[in-house]
Amino acid sequence: MTLIDDIERLVTCESPSTDLAAVARSADVTASVGSALLGSAPERIVLDGRTHLRWRLGSGPRRVLLLGHHDTVWPIGTLQRIPFEVTDGVLRGPGCFDMKTGLAMIFHAVAALNSPDGVTVLVTGDEEIGSPSSRGLIETEALQHKAVLVTEGSADGGALKTERKGTSMYEVTLHGRAAHAGLEPERGVNATVEAAHQILAVSQLAAGDTTVVPTVLSAGVTTNTVPAQGKFMVDVRVRNLAEQTRIDEAMRSLRPVLDGAKVEVTGGPNRAPLELAMSSGLFELASRLLPGITQAAVGGASDGNFTAGVGVPTLDGLGAVGGGAHADSEHVLVSELAPRTDLLAALVRELT
Template sequence: MRDARSTMIDDIERLVRVESPSADLDAVARAADAVTALGTARIGAEPERIVLRGHTHLRWRLGRGPRRVLLLGHHDTVWPLGSLDTRPFEVRDGVLRGPGCFDMKAGLVMALHAIAALDDPDGVTLLVTGDEEIGSPSSRGLIESEAAGCAAALVLEAAAEGGALKTERKGTSLYEVLVRGVAAHAGLEPERGVNATIEAAHQILAVAAIARAEAGTTVTPTLLRAGDTTNTVPASARLAVDVRVRDAAEQARVDRAMRGLSPVLDGASLVVGGGVNRPPLPAFASAELFGRAAALADRLGVGPLTSAAVGGASDGNFTAGAGTPTLDGLGAVGGGAHADHEHVLIAELPRRTALLSALVRDLLGTHPPSRPDEEAADGGPAG
């Protein structure tokens, strides 16, 4: 029988080779086909296929009992079609590489293998969404409804630096400020115009001033577009704003401040769109689960575990916002999410998969876990 590590590498390769940029609905559907085939082979059950606004999501509800543990992941990536041509899948010197391997196709494989290692997965739901990288516009309601009433949501996003679990995530808000001015010829009569670019500059400074470094609140003007031609006073501009906050009160304060922006130039006007995207995942939502995971890691010999607070958001923000205890970063150990050096450390795959399986088992209240070396002797969590 093949060892667990080799089987997991092959499974990750199968998923990485099916490219799945979030905005390409056909590509996401093809990736869902690949996850369906692999999941059916590993856990012996087919998922429900749920298509919302064109995005394909997969849901396995295992057993007939009440839902107790939600495993949460996504199969879409940030990488455009053709990325494999310049960043091919490869395994070398204990490191696995390929677009989307770390964020988060390795995490999906880990979830499937962890479930396969359970004697009885009754009460486990595995939800794999197809639009996480663009803010989960279609899947948010699905995620929140699946999390409701569960004892825990375990998120298969990749671990933080050094393999730390993610016990706190900032909430995110996304805004667009539309600036309206008045066009005029830049050479003949610029004084008759209202310059939207200059108004946008005023608004950039006003937006940046909303941040509170002492509270961990960042308010970052990002993308700016203005004008149509080089010899015309611009009549319009658009400014995108990225907001990250640690708590709901700060998120509400920033929202009020953004909607309270006012024009500086006579004749200019503003329209502020967007708003809250994901609520914060506060530390208290993860504390008890992290304690469980740390104790299990010590028992399995894969500890000690560390934790990290991160600025990036995930679908775990939604499960925590729904009131479900949530532990994030249970996926691959490695680095380079969304970057050319994206990679997974192979040695950690069976260790972290054994920990995930043990944590699910513990939450279900079933028998104690075995050590990962004992699982490997039986062929590992591949089932």
């Protein structure tokens, strides 16, 4: 089977993260593709109903972890609207860039090295929803290795991702007191008004490259009742751990403005940042192997944030060159498949 054939097999098995049956089917297909190239079947690790796959090649000390995910953001039926196709050198299909092409590249790169000793391939099934079941698995596995290579899609222009922002997610709940909005509103404590105060306070925490964005908002139950409760979500992105800590302390220090109101904050850091210090050595190696390759800092997070967060050198963006992740324009440039797969294989060879 060619690399494109294997990408088609992976893409045409739809695998939205929230559909456990679909993720299990995708794991079957991914296991089949990987086993044919790696020469062995993976361990199937089912956590909270989600299927993850692990190949440990050879019996020697663990050296390199190749990390990817087989779940996508696309709901079942997307293939009918965005079918798999290759036209004029561009490959399309839901999940092709994020990141099923990257999975096929892992299998072909490792196969080209005749199953080198000390290499582990870990493919998880819940990355797109924050890796709730696989985080511990990823971190534990990473700590046994000297380096982690992540085959998420590249940054613009094929750049490798040497920095990724860390993410924190919060839910802020406002507790007030209900009252009739027309007869005696003064007896109430308005959770909507308290939410407005807190949203403004949270927004002011942003500074420099740190973004603090209130997102989903809800409050109240009827139009003629002072709302007794409201809540809003907050998305935080940071470049370094110091900023992640600053925001976390500030969020937990929120205090009510209205007399009688209460503020409850849940959530916290989800992924530590992938800082340049954790990727620079691996990028230098990649630059020697493929002169002219570039690097980029990006806002989105990946499972590479977890591995960098536990102190293991990590290089990301080693997968497909293309774009449109999570969008109808998702695509992969076919001309870049061979050189980028060769780069991945060369990195593994050098690191083992």
